[in-house]
Amino acid sequence: MGISLSLAGLEALRFAVAEARRRDSRLMAVRAWVCHRSSWAWPDREYERTLADKARRTIVEAFEEAAGEVPADLPVVRRTAEGWPPIVLKESVTSPRDLLVIGAGRRWPAGEVVRACVRHQACPVVVVPPPEMARLARGRTTARRLFREAAAALEKNQGNVPD
Template identity: 45%
Template sequence: MASDAVTGGMPAGDVVVGVSDSLAGLAALRRGIVEARRTGRALVAVRAWEPPEGDALYRRRPEPSWARLWADEARRRLDRAFELAVGGPPADLRIVRRVVRGPAGPVLCSVASSPDDLLVIGMARPRGPAARLHRRPVHRHVPARALCEVLVVAGPRLLPREARILRRGRHEERWARP
């Protein structure tokens, strides 16, 4: 790599991590932090968001106050992901937080646009009918189109009962918030 000579043996570029609320997304964030520490790079945590009803419907009847609300919610989820993954943002890293409107795959590929970047994404192990409904899996889009090295981190394997308990805990937590 030609850029190693310029940076004194350390790779140039950033460690870009696609952050989501899923267990695979949290595992990707943890691995991104490890890679940023190991290589001395900056960590760019990216949260992509889209209007809940879809961009096509939103364009027909745009409402900027709703868009601000959804962007703020994406920022809160990005901050919450750091809390869930590692107990808060690490003080020993340079962290750049980006909340970008758009589909996750194209957003991540545009943020990690340098060949020297490392892009870290999580890959859930989908099962059942919900897996067939997910039309644009990020773990297929990103490796096929990214201009940089991609690290795909698998989510943890859970027994069906464990997954149900975790989902129930998340719902109870949502209702318990003031």
């Protein structure tokens, strides 16, 4: 499962959790990070550690946003690695029976990462589109705001539900 904080990525995480439960298998949450280098400037180790830490925090944040927390009833393996996401995801696949789940990204039906994953994986790939509300809102910021407002309204009104 490729981890992303995009709305499609969070939807993909929900799908992957449900699928891992259905298959009674572990879930590997993978977040790739890239340390951009040029011929004249090599980032130092501290910068690379910062990027790796951010990737680890992104996995935790994605579970919190998508499911409230990392599921306790499911074995979850967290992996972060430096590299281009399709390569990191390909290296994370251990069997042709694995299932790679990724969010569609900004360009639906397929962006560069999605196309590369579908083209080069040795296992089935599920590409999860963003939620319908996000597609209708036509924008990540607007859709996230709408989701947060809806969640706040539900939370506020939970105590006001008649028995």
